[in-house]
Amino acid sequence: xxxxxxxxxxxxxxxxxxxxxxxxxxxxxxxxxxxxxxxxxxxxxxxxxxxxxxxxxxxxxxxxxxxxxxxxxxxxxxxxxxxxxxxxxxxxxxxxxxxxxxxxxxxxxxxxxxxxxxxxxxxxxxxxxxxxxxxxxxxxxxxxxxxxxxxxxxxxxxxxxxxxxxxxxxxxxxxxxxxxxxxxxxxxxxxxxxxxxxxxxxxxxxxxxxxxxxxxxxxxxxxxxxxxxxxxxxxxxxxxxxxxxxxxxxxxxxxxxxxxxxxxxxxxxxxxxxxxxxxxxxxxxxxxxxxxxxxxxxxxxxxxxxxxxxxxxxxxxxxxxxxxxxxxxxxxxxxxxxxxxxxxxxxxxxxxxxxxxxxxxxxxxxxxxxxxxxxxxxxxxxxx
Amino acid sequence: xxxxxxxxxxxxxxxxxxxxxxxxxxxxxxxxxxxxxxxxxxxxxxxxxxxxxxxxxxxxxxxxxxxxxxxxxxxxxxxxxxxxxxxxxxxxxxxxxxxxxxxxxxxxxxxxxxxxxxxxxxxxxxxxxxxxxxxxxxxxxxxxxxxxxxxxxxxxxxxxxxxxxxxxxxxxxxxxxxxxxxxxxxxxxxxxxxxxxxxxxxxxxxxxxxxxxxxxxxxxxxxxxxxxxxxxxxxxxxxxxxxxxxxxxxxxxxxxxxxxxxxxxxxxxxxxxxxxxxxxxxxxxxxxxxxxxxxxxxxxxxxxxxxxxxxxxxxxxxxxxxxxxxxxxxxxxxxxxxxxxxxxxxxxxxxxxxx
Numbered sequence: 223x224x225x226x227x228x229x230x231x232x233x234x235x236x237x238x239x240x241x242x243x244x245x246x247x248x249x250x251x252x253x254x255x256x257x258x259x260x261x262x263x264x265x266x267x268x269x270x271x272x273x274x275x276x277x278x279x280x281x282x283x284x285x286x287x288x289x290x291x292x293x294x295x296x297x298x299x300x301x302x303x304x305x306x307x308x309x310x311x312x313x314x315x316x317x318x319x320x321x322x323x324x325x326x327x328x329x330x331x332x333x334x335x336x337x338x339x340x341x342x343x344x345x346x347x348x349x350x351x352x353x354x355x356x357x358x359x360x361x362x363x364x365x366x367x368x369x370x371x372x373x374x375x376x377x378x379x380x381x382x383x384x385x386x387x388x389x390x391x392x393x394x395x396x397x398x399x400x401x402x403x404x405x406x407x408x409x410x411x412x413x414x415x416x417x418x419x420x421x422x423x424x425x426x427x428x429x430x431x432x433x434x435x436x437x438x439x440x441x442x443x444x445x446x447x448x449x450x451x452x453x454x455x456x457x458x459x460x461x462x463x464x465x466x467x468x469x470x471x472x473x474x475x476x477x478x479x480x481x482x483x484x485x486x487x488x489x490x491x492x493x494x495x496x497x498x499x500x501x502x503x504x505x506x507x508x509x510x511x512x513x514x515x516x517x518x519x520x521x522x523x524x525x526x527x528x529x530x531x532x533x534x535x536x537x538x539x540x541x542x543x544x545x546x547x548x549x550x551x552x553x554x555x556x557x558x559x560x561x562x563x564x565x566x567x568x569x570x571x572x573x574x575x576x577x578x579x580x581x582x583x584x585x586x587x588x589x590x591x592x593x594x595x596x597x598x599x600x601x602x603x604x605x606x
Numbered sequence: 607x608x609x610x611x612x613x614x615x616x617x618x619x620x621x622x623x624x625x626x627x628x629x630x631x632x633x634x635x636x637x638x639x640x641x642x643x644x645x646x647x648x649x650x651x652x653x654x655x656x657x658x659x660x661x662x663x664x665x666x667x668x669x670x671x672x673x674x675x676x677x678x679x680x681x682x683x684x685x686x687x688x689x690x691x692x693x694x695x696x697x698x699x700x701x702x703x704x705x706x707x708x709x710x711x712x713x714x715x716x717x718x719x720x721x722x723x724x725x726x727x728x729x730x731x732x733x734x735x736x737x738x739x740x741x742x743x744x745x746x747x748x749x750x751x752x753x754x755x756x757x758x759x760x761x762x763x764x765x766x767x768x769x770x771x772x773x774x775x776x777x778x779x780x781x782x783x784x785x786x787x788x789x790x791x792x793x794x795x796x797x798x799x800x801x802x803x804x805x806x807x808x809x810x811x812x813x814x815x816x817x818x819x820x821x822x823x824x825x826x827x828x829x830x831x832x833x834x835x836x837x838x839x840x841x842x843x844x845x846x847x848x849x850x851x852x853x854x855x856x857x858x859x860x861x862x863x864x865x866x867x868x869x870x871x872x873x874x875x876x877x878x879x880x881x882x883x884x885x886x887x888x889x890x891x892x893x894x895x896x897x898x899x900x901x902x903x904x905x906x907x908x909x910x911x912x913x914x915x916x917x918x919x920x921x922x923x924x925x926x927x928x929x930x931x932x933x934x935x936x937x938x939x940x941x942x943x944x945x946x947x948x949x950x951x952x953x954x955x956x957x958x959x960x961x
Contacts, residue, residue, distance in 0.1 A: 585833060586796055
């Protein structure tokens with residue numbers, strides 16, 4: 223745009239007055255009011271994509287920086303039409319602005335965010351990965367939490383305490399994402415960190431060891447495959463030359479006027495020997511592969527904590543059954559006459575009249591000896 | 607006594623030193639809906655105070671000193687009105703041919719609801735209809751909403767449904783209710799195991815006891831005592847000698863004084879309130895109910911108008927600023943100012959800017 227003289231009027235006060243050939247140098251633009259240093263060329267670190275690290279570290283490279291043709295810097299309102307190389311970055315307070323604005327505002331050091339006023343640094347800006355900034359925030363919060371709350375199920379005596387731990391982690395994550403009780407939440411994180419410093423460190427090491435093992439196994443697997451492919455290619459090559467040699471031998475033999483029968487027999491024997499050798503080789507390779515796989519297989523997990531389901535009817539609760547003796551049948555006008563519709567229901571599968579009798583008698587004897595609530599335990603909580 | 611069909615687990619004593627609890631003692635009714643009589647009264651008094659103060663403020667905001675002319679309901683007047691509507695629940699249930707379980711559950715719901723809410727915010731008539739509808743669902747006697755409201759005059763399906771979540775929320779979603787009627791039935795059944803079982807006498811007593819059980823639902827008994835105790839009290843009112851024999855057989859003779867207390871409570875409190883008094887209270891309620899909760903009222907409309915006005919002013923201000931900025935210079939820092947002043951997010955700004 224700077225090269226098009228017809229659009230020169232578009233340069234507003236935020237543009238340098240020189241429309242010199244600086245096609246992609248919007249980053250070196252500075253506020254017109256800023257004296258001296260703002261107008262010097264951008265320092266050694268140019269705003270190339272590598273200058274800001276990606277929010278998501280994805281070794282597979284499938285994740286890409288998010289950009290949209292409707293992108294528009296909310297600070298300077300530059301859009302893709304004005305600057306085709308527009309690149310929006312996200313601040314730690316999750317506000318977007320373009321590289322040139324970042325350079326303009328933060329080159330001289332920490333400065334307040336033009337949108338929310340939080341003090342930011344240039345290094346705090348990251349590339350955007352997700353279209354939705356809330357998702358971006360959630361992902362980065364979860365990444366941060368996962369770094370410290372890295373306990374595994376094996377670190378807990380039973381399933382329940384592990385579940386409680388997971389719930390606490392989720393609670394903290396939720397608070398951080400939604401900005402609920404931030405100081406308290408940070409205090410909780412600090413307390414957890416203090417209490418579990420050694421374990422966290424051990425888990426980090428364990429994780430990195432596991433990751434290294436995994437990577438080594440993958441590497442080994444890859445190497446093995448390559449080796450096999452190479453061997454197979456060489457095999458094939460050998461076989462081809464061998465066959466060629468034999469063919470030539472047959473022709474030469476016939477040329478020399480040898481017995482045709484004899485030549486043929488010799489050739490057949492040769493072919494048989496070759497097939498046998500190929501089979502042997504294949505078996506050998508199979509064996510090697512199996513042993514390679516077992517060598518890098520992860521060791522089987524020991525001491526698996528059984529996850530026992532809670533079975534309500536095995537709870538240690540009384541149904542009052544010790545207080546009564548159920549009769550096989552009752553004189554029961556309630557269900558016989560007064561409620562014929564229930565009678566018809568009991569004839570449906572799954573309903574047994576004895577069960578409703580049992581429940582009624584249980585209800586009659588349960589809690590007979592209970593006292594009443596003490597007045598002293600007065601706790602009146604009236605929601606407005 | 608030997609256990610019958612359902613022997614208790616043998617590990618009872620071994621697994622824990624504590625006496626195992628009965629099923630009733632782990633119910634939400636026992637854990638969250640049990641109070642002493644004094645607690646109940648204190649609770650209702652405090653809630654009434656809070657509600658009156660809140661409504662007074664709404665009136666004062668409308669017109670200075672206007673709240674002095676209004677006589678607000680006291681907590682026992684509120685209770686009286688709730689009781690009046692409790693007496694309508696059995697009639698409604700009879701109309702729809704709901705079983706007794708629905709009736710008992712709905713009455714419990716209504717009583718529990720007004721332990722957390724005030725009559726001046728939510729009129730008991732509407733809450734009653736919703737409580738019954740909710741009870742049909744929680745007790746597995748469902749009825750289609752259209753069919754349900756068809757029999758009720760001046761009520762639409764929406765009237766019932768719009769309160770449903772509020773009611774469930776006020777009940778803390780604790781929808782299982784232990785009614786005394788089942789315990790009374792259980793006593794009838796268990797009496798048949800006594801050696802001196804006399805069907806004719808007991809049948810008469812059961813009919814009377816059932817009456818007392820339904821009357822007991824008008825009282826606070828369920829908040830103070832266990833359902834089995836209330837049922838025993840009802841049976842005690844019907845046939846004291848028979849019940850005492852049964853109690854002795856169960857080894858619970860010690861509970862007799864408590865049961866007699868409940869019986870006297872049922873006799874004293876288990877009456878429908880005077881209709882004339884209830885109508886008077888209802889008429890006063892029309893004046894003193896929370897104006898913000900009444901659709902179409904002045905305060906309600908005023909609040910809505912206020913909100914709308916605010917929104918319009920905001921939109922206009924924004925449009926003006928945008929127009930001015932555009933006239934001055936296309937690259938002026940409008941968005942930043944706008945974002946700062948309105949506290950809007952950047953994403954939202956673009957959309958607003960366009961209209």
